[in-house]
Amino acid sequence: MRRRLLVSTLAVAVAAVLLLGVPLAFVINRLQVSEASQQVRRDATTLARDLQGRVNANLQPNAEQVGSSLPDRYVIIKQYSAGRVAVGRRPPVGDTITAQAVTRDFSVTVEADDSTLDARQTRALLLISALALLAVGVAVALAILQARRLTRPLEELARAADRLGSGDGRPLGHRYGIPELDQVAEGLDGSAQRITDLLSAGRDFAADASHQLRTPLTALSMRLEEMVASAQHPDVVREEGAAALAQTERLAEVVGQLLGRVARRPVGGAPVLASVDDVVAQQVIEWDPAFRRLSRKLEVVGEKGLQAYVTPGSAAQVIATLLDNALVHGAGVVTIRTSHTPRSVVVEVRDEGKGVPQDLVPRIFERSVSGRPGGTGLGLALARSVAAADGGQVVLVRPRPAVFAVFLPHGNGGPSDKPVVSGPT
Numbered sequence: 001m002r003r004r005l006l007v008s009t010l011a012v013a014v015a016a017v018l019l020l021g022v023p024l025a026f027v028i029n030r031l032q033v034s035e036a037s038q039q040v041r042r043d044a045t046t047l048a049r050d051l052q053g054r055v056n057a058n059l060q061p062n063a064e065q066v067g068s069s070l071p072d073r074y075v076i077i078k079q080y081s082a083g084r085v086a087v088g089r090r091p092p093v094g095d096t097i098t099a100q101a102v103t104r105d106f107s108v109t110v111e112a113d114d115s116t117l118d119a120r121q122t123r124a125l126l127l128i129s130a131l132a133l134l135a136v137g138v139a140v141a142l143a144i145l146q147a148r149r150l151t152r153p154l155e156e157l158a159r160a161a162d163r164l165g166s167g168d169g170r171p172l173g174h175r176y177g178i179p180e181l182d183q184v185a186e187g188l189d190g191s192a193q194r195i196t197d198l199l200s201a202g203r204d205f206a207a208d209a210s211h212q213l214r215t216p217l218t219a220l221s222m223r224l225e226e227m228v229a230s231a232q233h234p235d236v237v238r239e240e241g242a243a244a245l246a247q248t249e250r251l252a253e254v255v256g257q258l259l260g261r262v263a264r265r266p267v268g269g270a271p272v273l274a275s276v277d278d279v280v281a282q283q284v285i286e287w288d289p290a291f292r293r294l295s296r297k298l299e300v301v302g303e304k305g306l307q308a309y310v311t312p313g314s315a316a317q318v319i320a321t322l323l324d325n326a327l328v329h330g331a332g333v334v335t336i337r338t339s340h341t342p343r344s345v346v347v348e349v350r351d352e353g354k355g356v357p358q359d360l361v362p363r364i365f366e367r368s369v370s371g372r373p374g375g376t377g378l379g380l381a382l383a384r385s386v387a388a389a390d391g392g393q394v395v396l397v398r399p400r401p402a403v404f405a406v407f408l409p410h411g412n413g414g415p416s417d418k419p420v421v422s423g424p425t
Helices: 002-056 063-067 115-165 179-229 234-263 276-293 314-329 358-363 379-389
Strands: 074-079 083-085 097-103 107-114 271-275 298-302 305-311 335-340 344-350 393-397 403-409
Touching: 002 074, 002 097, 002 107, 063 074, 083 097, 083 271, 107 358, 115 179, 115 234, 234 344, 271 276, 276 298, 276 314, 276 335, 305 314, 305 344, 305 403, 314 335, 314 344, 314 379, 314 403, 379 393, 379 403
Parallel strands: 298 335
Antiparallel strands: 074 083, 074 107, 097 107, 271 305, 335 344, 344 403, 393 403
């Protein structure tokens, strides 16, 4: 491309020089010829008037003396009453410029050698040629600078587009002071940002999916282990099988919700009035074996008969995340406490562990923030986003020992209550 720009610029410069230089050379040549001819005519007229003035003053015309006043001219003076006088060296035939002036008593003819005119014309042509070459050189230099100014941004834009096509979402970040190229750069940066957002959304979805599926799969695995351990007790097997089936249905709901997030539409339906006691009881059934296996206890206290507007499966998923968090990070007895405020139903999950480290309290609901090495840091962030989709809220009521609360709305609007620190039960 750089070569094409140079060639095209050079062609334009040469064409412009030719279109201007050729007519200019012709005009200068004609002007010099005209000026030389006028000068010879002025010389002839001056001599004729001088001679006629002498005669009119009754003086001797002295034609030879007057003619010798033009040493570089060949002068022929004819006095009608005295004859003809020639002064000077006659130029070669064909290389002369001739002019004649006539008065009452004289006829003066002046001839000049035009070789000096040829020399002036040659110098003028050389000057025009030098200026033309200078103009072409300046045009080439400017073309090189312009080619560098244009080709370097285009090469960078091409590389950025190639990176973008391969999935590298790094923005270009350069502007070149050329509106058209800056517009292309802004378009590429915008596309890079959108691609980065899409890739980030894909990674977040994969992480969210793996985390959200892990909880029901863990509970389902525990139920299946209970079934295997109780194979000789049909009643226990049926009970555990029913619980495993419930876990499977919940797992299907989670998958549906995840697919709904990808499609950016809620597939779980609108929030409906559900029994908080049933949701809590379901989670106790699912998580009690895991706590018993670690010789820990799971208790439920507080008000009964509470109802809240939630999307099916969402409240269960949030409470399951808080129970999983208490199982992994907490210690001792885990208590689920239900209560209500004028606008919300509150479900608290507390344990007797060391609680949330002080440096993590302001960031505990951020993604990738975990209280233990190797943790994903996704659970609480997902729980808060799932609750917010139903107009609810997940808050940290007390960091030590940890008390997390889920505020579920009585109606379709979100809660406006501020969480109140709860005392021990």
